[in-house]
Amino acid sequence: MKVSYKWLQEYIAKKLPTPEKTAALLTMHAFEVEGIEKAKGDAVLDIKVLPNRAHDCLSHYGIARELAAIVKTEAKHALIKMKEQKKVKAKDGLKVAVREPELCARYTARVIYGVKIAPSPKWLVERLEALGQRSINNIVDATNYVMLALGQPLHAFDLDAVAGRTITVRKARAGETITTLDGDALTLTVADLVIADMEVPLAIAGVKGGKKAEVTVRTVNIALEAATFDAATVRKTSRRLNVRTESSIRFENGLSPALPPEALDMVAALIVALAGGEVASGMLDAHGKLPVPQTALFTAEGINKLLGTDIAEKEMLLTLKRLGFTIQKTAKGFLATAPKERLDVAHQADIAEEIARMHGMMDIASLLPESTLIPAEQNNSIVTADNIRTALAALGLSETYNRSFIGARHMGYFHERYAGAAAVANPLSDDQKYLRPSLLFGLLDNVAENFKHEKAVRLFEVGNIFALKDTRGVHERTMAAGVIAAKGKGKNGDRALFYEVKGIVDALLERLGIDDAWYDDYLPSPEYSDERFWHRGRTADIKVGDATIGAVGEAAPALLHLYDIHERVALFELDRAKLSELAQEKRAYQPIIKFPAIERDIAVVVPAETKIDRVQYAIETAGGELLSDSDLFDIYEGENLDAAQKSLAFHCIFQSAVRTLTDEEVNDAFKKITAALISEEWDVRS
Amino acid sequence: MHIDLKQCEHIQKEAALELARIASREALEQLRLKYFGRKEGALTAVLRSLKDLSEEEKKTIGRAAHETKLYLEDALAKKEQALIEAELHDQQRKEKIDVTAPGTRVLEGHLHPLTQLIAKACDIFTAMGFAVVEGPEAETERYNFDALNVPKDHPARDMQDTFWLEAPGMLLRTQTSSVQIRYMETHQPPFRIVAPGRVFRNEATDATHEAQFYQLEGLMVGKDVSLANAKAVLEVFFQRLLANKKIAVRFRPSYFPFTEPSVEVDVTCFKCFGKKCAVCKRTGWLEVAGAGMVHPTVLANVGIDAREWQGFAFGVGLDRIAMVRYGIDDIRLMYGGDMRFLKQF
The missing domain is CATH 1.10.10 (Arc Repressor Mutant, subunit A)
Structure with a gap:
């Protein structure tokens, strides 16, 4: 809010420091001053009043009271005396009926007869314009001036345009329309509150006045309104109609019903001074039970305990008095009663804030807490995430943080499966309409972008993904995913990229202490592997036991096309929760075998579709306990072989932990392996 | 012979x-x-x-x-x-060779600057006995707002532009404070926790604004945990994080619905170390966190007796710290996956 330095001074008897110093004081004790603008003989402070104090401090008097307390004095109201014309009674000229007392806690009105509409005097025009307000005429300007002074919005109606001279505060009828002072025709709903005459709405309560009873040059008699409208109602209406005004901003913060009479008297007096006329006697005042000023019970010890300070009780009481509180001593401590317009006082903590601010937040000394020495409990999920990150970085992948959103276009590619994706109701753009159902989307984006300047891309991310759970909630999981791609790599169907990424997954799992993972032909499952995502021939489910913990493979060609990537891309995605569950921190040391190992190689030609896993299983089963390890070192297809065949070569390592093996023993075991492979009708060439 | x-x-x-x-x-x-x-x-x-x-x-x-x-x-x-x-x-x-010829490049990965920052922050807090906890990014209105004393239909909600989800009552958390509620609901005081994580604000993106960024939430509740304690803990944290014992912390009044009193936390500008530079707008201070004493209503909402227990909470903006620390001038780089950026950390 823009605040005039000169105006603040009018409320404070003590000479204020320079505008810059005043701004600094306000920033350190009350509200942040975001800027100072020099105006003619004045300075305008741009003060950021936060929602907890908007109800009383979007006003010069409110700010002045804070400032006065900061400079250790009290603010004084600059009231103008108002004179009523005893013979004329307000209630004879205007009737007020509040049909919605829940939404309008108080409605006060006054009537002034015989005003002369004219431009405002220079001082008023200058003051309003300095604060960013447009001068309209002496009546409207007076209402705005008082609003800026006290924070209570006001409205003036042309009394002669009020049909039936009756003002009714009621809900709008469905489809009812109003033309605002700006000339906009708006359609209302039953959720809106209006000020109506006998026929139509004259104003949208707390939001905007209407054309019908506008104060114009022809206006002679006026009705003045000062009311307390329901904050949420004003807020909803203002948002729906997209009309935000100085009035609606103040109402939506919730104003005190104690304010209207004072504001109404002040504006009436000002109008008589500016435009002449006679104020009819009596204030029309419709209200239910008015709230009493807010209170909070406190003790000096309680406040010092909360703040960790040693502020004297005397200082506390003086500070509160300067802020307009009244204090009563009770058996349980002090009872502080807030000024009538303040609505933010209920707890001792609220009083502590007032004391701390005025004492100086920056003067609170640091004090290390005294606490029992209990080491924090380790969080396994976080430890696993850290271990994943360290492992993948050690394996040559760099970490990226991608955005949690993906666009409608990419979602569209998966429309069938991902109809269940969680959508944002108010996205920034169509590109950010959905919450990512997988980390792989972001990684593919990274590949496409990085290929503009990099030859190879190796990235990973640990982050959260989202899916709709039934129709009610959102299912969120933390995943670890990675991608590798290099320009020219994987030409002519080269499979090296797949095995490289698989090697990365192997190494990652080993680092996490998961040693019983295996790979299965992938089956599209809603959980891990959308069939449109993965390359059908080059993707595996990563399993432990029967449970799938992730997937590894190449991206589907059509998907790469969608991302405009013209290279092979290999990816993996693993579920952090499952990794965390399976990860073993404990490792058992295996004694290093002292007896020599004997290595024999074997090559076997098998049908092309035979799985290497199966061949290796046959070797290891037949090799018995003397075979300590078997290692695939070559896969060959092509010349000298049928098209439907491949040749596999393994190192077979024989070793015993308790003795040196003899040649005969090794030959014997090796023969058993050969025999086993032949019995599968495979062609052994060794 | x-x-x-x-x-x-x-x-x-x-x-x-x-x-x-x-x-x-x-x-x-x-x-x-x-x-x-x-x-x-x-x-x-x-x-x-x-x-x-x-x-x-x-x-x-x-x-x-x-x-x-x-x-x-x-x-x-x-x-x-x-x-x-x-x-x-x-x-x-x-066999003499040209030793000035470049070394063979070893394939090595890099950790994201935020990962490194979070790890360091968590190490410091863990050493002070704070447990590290997590919470979901897709939150309910209750955990993100209601239980944190942010009333419905109140301008306090406008302080954080929110991404609402089509799933009813759900949103993307606007602050890691939601983790406080989840933790307090399921644990008995006293406690000390920190919760690093991703938060979201519905704001147009530019060099200094991202719709997503990282916060580190902290919470300490005990019999007599005070605002002065918050200042000391934050001071130690920033001094260790920035490896500089001259870093000071300054409190200014502020407002967060879930704390009372509430403060803005300024630290000595760690670009110029108080000498006043463009980064700190010539003030010598950087605003890097919000803090305060947990609001009695928030304690009541999770069933903790505010007459017996009190404590502080804070939320540190991590992106800004990383940006000032590393001289990153565009927050979008943090979430762009550009390897030319990532390889520098």
């Missing part, structure tokens, strides 16, 4: 001369054969003929011959060692 003392002297003298001229191990071997050769070796012949001498001569000549043998063996060994060294030296000279 008859030998005398002169012969031994002669052999020794001649061998020394020859040895001095030798330049290769082959020539050295030839020389060794010349004196020690089984058949024609000059010294071998002398030693062999010793047996023909009288006892008297054996004493003098035999001793001289033996000394000559030891001398020659030693001289040959020394020469051989010298030749080997010269050879190795020569080899290394020939």
Whole structure:
């Protein structure tokens, strides 16, 4: 809010420091001053009043009271005396009926007869314009001036345009329309509150006045309104109609019903001074039970305990008095009663804030807490995430943080499966309409972008993904995913990229202490592997036991096309929760075998579709306990072989932990392996 | 063959001369054969003929011959060692390479700057006894707002532009404070926790604004945990995080619905260390966190008696710290996956 330095001074008897110093004081004790603008003989402070104090401090008097307390004095109201014309009674000229007392806690009105509409005097025009307000005429300007002074919005109606001279505060009828002072025709709903005459709405309560009873040059008699409208109602209406005004901003913060009479008297007096006329006697005042000023019970010890300070009780009481509180001593401590317009006082903590601010937040000394020495409990999920990150970085992948959103276009590619994706109701753009159902989307984006300047891309991310759970909630999981791609790599169907990424997954799992993972032909499952995502021939489910913990493979060609990537891309995605569950921190040391190992190689030609896993299983089963390890070192297809065949070569390592093996023993075991492979009708060439 | 003392002297003298001229191990071997050769070796012949001498001569000549043998063996060994060294030296000279040529690139991955920052922050807090906890990014309105004393239909909600989800009552958390509620609901005080994580604000993106960023939430509740304690804990945290004991913390009044009193937390600008620069807008301070005493209503909402327990909470903006620390001028780089950026950390 823009605040005039000169105006603040009018409320404070003590000479204020320079505008810059005043701004600094306000920033350190009350509200942040975001800027100072020099105006003619004045300075305008741009003060950021936060929602907890908007109800009383979007006003010069409110700010002045804070400032006065900061400079250790009290603010004084600059009231103008108002004179009523005893013979004329307000209630004879205007009737007020509040049909919605829940939404309008108080409605006060006054009537002034015989005003002369004219431009405002220079001082008023200058003051309003300095604060960013447009001068309209002496009546409207007076209402705005008082609003800026006290924070209570006001409205003036042309009394002669009020049909039936009756003002009714009621809900709008469905489809009812109003033309605002700006000339906009708006359609209302039953959720809106209006000020109506006998026929139509004259104003949208707390939001905007209407054309019908506008104060114009022809206006002679006026009705003045000062009311307390329901904050949420004003807020909803203002948002729906997209009309935000100085009035609606103040109402939506919730104003005190104690304010209207004072504001109404002040504006009436000002109008008589500016435009002449006679104020009819009596204030029309419709209200239910008015709230009493807010209170909070406190003790000096309680406040010092909360703040960790040693502020004297005397200082506390003086500070509160300067802020307009009244204090009563009770058996349980002090009872502080807030000024009538303040609505933010209920707890001792609220009083502590007032004391701390005025004492100086920056003067609170640091004090290390005294606490029992209990080491924090380790969080396994976080430890696993850290271990994943360290492992993948050690394996040559760099970490990226991608955005949690993906666009409608990419979602569209998966429309069938991902109809269940969680959508944002108010996205920034169509590109950010959905919450990512997988980390792989972001990684593919990274590949496409990085290929503009990099030859190879190796990235990973640990982050959260989202899916709709039934129709009610959102299912969120933390995943670890990675991608590798290099320009020219994987030409002519080269499979090296797949095995490289698989090697990365192997190494990652080993680092996490998961040693019983295996790979299965992938089956599209809603959980891990959308069939449109993965390359059908080059993707595996990563399993432990029967449970799938992730997937590894190449991206589907059509998907790469969608991302405009013209290279092979290999990816993996693993579920952090499952990794965390399976990860073993404990490792058992295996004694290093002292007896020599004997290595024999074997090559076997098998049908092309035979799985290497199966061949290796046959070797290891037949090799018995003397075979300590078997290692695939070559896969060959092509010349000298049928098209439907491949040749596999393994190192077979024989070793015993308790003795040196003899040649005969090794030959014997090796023969058993050969025999086993032949019995599968495979062609052994060794 | 008859030998005398002169012969031994002669052999020794001649061998020394020859040895001095030798330049290769082959020539050295030839020389060794010349004196020690089984058949024609000059010294071998002398030693062999010793047996023909009288006892008297054996004493003098035999001793001289033996000394000559030891001398020659030693001289040959020394020469051989010298030749080997010269050879190795020569080899290394020939193998000289250009050491200024670049080293072979090792494939190494890099951790994201925020990961590194979060790890460091968590280490510091863990050492102070704070447990690290997590919470979901897709939250319910209750955990993100209601339980945190942010009323419905109130401008306090506008302080954080929210992404709402189509799933009813759900949103993307606007602050990690939601984790506080989840934790307090399921644990008994006293407690000390920190919760790093991703938060979201519905704001247009530019060099200084992202719709997503990272916060570190902190919460400490005990019998007498005070605002002054919050200041000390934050001071220690920032001093350790930035490895500078001169970093100070300053509180300014503020408002968050879930704390009372509420403060903005400024720290000594860690770009200029208080000298006043463009980054801190010539104030010497950077606003990096919000903090306050947990609001009694928030405690009541999770069933904690505010007359018995009190404590502080804070939320630190991590992106800004990383940006100032590393001199990153565009927040979008943090979430862009550009390897030219990522490889620098």
